[in-house]
Amino acid sequence: MDIKQLKFLVALDETRHFGHAAVRCHITQPTLSMRLRKLEDELGLELVLRGQRFEGFTEAGLRVLAWARSLLAAHDGLYAEAAACRGQLIGTLRLGVVPLAGFDPMHLVQLFASQHPGLRFQLFALSSEAILERLARNQLDLGLSYLERLNRDSFTCLELAPTRMGLLHDRRHFNFATPSLNWQALVTLPLGLLSSGMHFRQSIDHGFRSRGLVLQPLLETDAVHQLLQAVGVGLCCAVVPIDSGLDSLAAHLDLIPIDDAQTLAPLGLILRSHAPRSALADACFNEAKRLLAPPADG
The missing domain is CATH 3.40.190.290 (D-Maltodextrin-Binding Protein; domain 2)
Structure with missing residues (x-):
């Protein structure tokens, strides 16, 4: 087993299509299928439901997929942590934003990009529920969402001004x-x-x-x-x-x-509270706190 097989598995889950997953991973569809079958052979489990097209994951496949996400998050976090130790911030910041957010997310992206030229960005327009779900599953680093139903034990937030x-x-x-x-x-x-x-x-x-x-x-x-x-x-x-x-x-x-x-509820920048959590997410959240902090009196 290698890390690429886990990336292929996650790509298949996110695209729900063998061909699209292969394109995302920059390989051919037969290669993707072969590597996933090899993973199944190594684990002794059927992970993917196959017909003429992708039909979903088996129950075992869903359980393995959850572990794959955690391992990939830890893998990416290790490289980000090493870069942070060298005084660098690299990688891709995944930011989920509710439609018509009352705070322009480009303010944050511009700040992070100017401070850390090695960063790349992925922005996703999602509902509040989808943002919390993806943060919990380590599919997002930060979320810009409403705080109405936020579990404060699972998430850390920076509350913004009313929208x-x-x-x-x-x-x-x-x-x-x-x-x-x-x-x-x-x-x-x-x-x-x-x-x-x-x-x-x-x-x-x-x-x-x-x-x-x-x-x-x-x-x-x-x-x-x-x-x-x-x-x-x-x-x-x-x-x-x-x-x-x-x-x-x-x-x-x-x-x-x-x-x-x-709006009925305030908007906030949300960070997953528990590990695994990347140095990238921590650093950007802390920079956002400095950017959005109210000016000192006097």
Whole structure:
């Protein structure tokens, strides 16, 4: 058994496709299949359910997969730890971010990249539940998510400022004479929103419902880029976090605050509490704390 076989197994789990897993691992599909069968022979277990295509993992395969993830995390952590001992920070930082986060994750990425040129980054747009699950399984290093259901025994967090909401619009299609808008004014506008069930959308629904207002969005989507496209063509306006950075993506976009509008739960940067945890995750979390710390008085 070698570390590459474990990487192949994890890649198959993440892609759910033999061909895609092979491409990710920069090998041919027959080589991937051969190496996985060799792993099965060495362990004396059937790990993968095979038909004409990938059909999933056996019960034993799922148990082995969990160990494979832990071993790979320890392997990557060892190299990151060695680099940290040399005063370097290398590797890939995996950051999970909820859609329409009230903090621009590029602030963190820019900070880490400027301080550590050897770092690479993977960003994943995920639900709060998926972020916590992947952090627990060591599939993410850090998460930018809501803290409503956070288990403080399992995770360490840096709580950020409350997420305030505003109305994103294109000045070529919409103009507002007031410095802010109330919830009643939003009822008359064509609105584009994230799909129901997402935390940010739940906060919007609560804002309307608690004021006895009926929300009838023109457009609903689970993709932020589609929301921005709809705003850009003048189809609708969108309720988004004020500090998301979305209004800076184009000169004709503007963001006007909504009175008394913020998410139901605070946003935070989340780190897995227990080992195995990489030096990379620790270092970036600590740098984020310094970046986001309130200025000292005086």
